[in-house]
Amino acid sequence: xxxxxxxxxxxxxxxxxxxxxxxxxSTPIGDAIGYEAVRMMxxxxxxxxxxxxxKVARAxxxxxxxxxxxxxxxxxxxxxxxLGQAIGGLKHVPHGLxxxxxxxxxxxxxxxxxxxxxxxxxxxxxxxxDGTKDGSRCVNAVRKILAELQFPVLSxxxxxEGDIDELAEIxxxxxxxxQAPKPWSKQEVVDxxxxxxxxxxxxx
Numbered sequence: 001x002x003x004x005x006x007x008x009x010x011x012x013x014x015x016x017x018x019x020x021x022x023x024x025x026s027t028p029i030g031d032a033i034g035y036e037a038v039r040m041m042x043x044x045x046x047x048x049x050x051x052x053x054x055k056v057a058r059a060x061x062x063x064x065x066x067x068x069x070x071x072x073x074x075x076x077x078x079x080x081x082x083l084g085q086a087i088g089g090l091k092h093v094p095h096g097l098x099x100x101x102x103x104x105x106x107x108x109x110x111x112x113x114x115x116x117x118x119x120x121x122x123x124x125x126x127x128x129x130d131g132t133k134d135g136s137r138c139v140n141a142v143r144k145i146l147a148e149l150q151f152p153v154l155s156x157x158x159x160x161e162g163d164i165d166e167l168a169e170i171x172x173x174x175x176x177x178x179q180a181p182k183p184w185s186k187q188e189v190v191d192x193x194x195x196x197x198x199x200x201x202x203x204x
């Protein structure tokens with residue numbers, strides 16, 4: 001599997017696991033599977049990206065992504081999928097790519113709503129304690145993974161500021177955003193897209 005496909009499918013699986021935990025319809029069973037999926041995939045994704053022949057990393061991603069899928073089906077996805085699918089609807093690019101383009105931005109918003117869950121996700125990711133307790137450890141850990149995956153940025157698809165309103169309208173009509181822990185306003189969606197658009201490169 002090419003590195004780019006590993007990155008795209010892997011970040012989608014990681015997003016599914018995290019989303020299933022923070023969704024308003026989350027359950028204890030789904031959460032337990034999701035946390036373990038996150039724990040397995042955090043080191044495995046980058047390792048598999050760097051060396052596609054790493055059988056331990058591939059096994060970790062195979063198991064972790066399967067568990068992420070179970071979490072998603074027990075619970076659901078959230079805003080990251082609605083914003084990502086809006087991108088895919090206009091540019092017709094791989095699904096996992098679109099999710100990764102907005103994952104940090106959507107998680108940044110959700111950290112303000114469910115910081116305690118985001119802290120537990122950060123623990124599952126092995127993120128070091130920093131005394132913040134506001135969920136930012138999870139956001140930063142995901143940001144680091146995206147940088148290590150050399151993940152593209154939204155502007156690389158040719159989007160400009162004038163496209164943001166249309167993207168927001170499409171995202172708000174999608175089902176998954178209704179499963180966010182708290183309803184998103186249009187301005188919040190616009191802000192998330194704008195933040196992603198302003199990003200010029202990935203840094204940890």
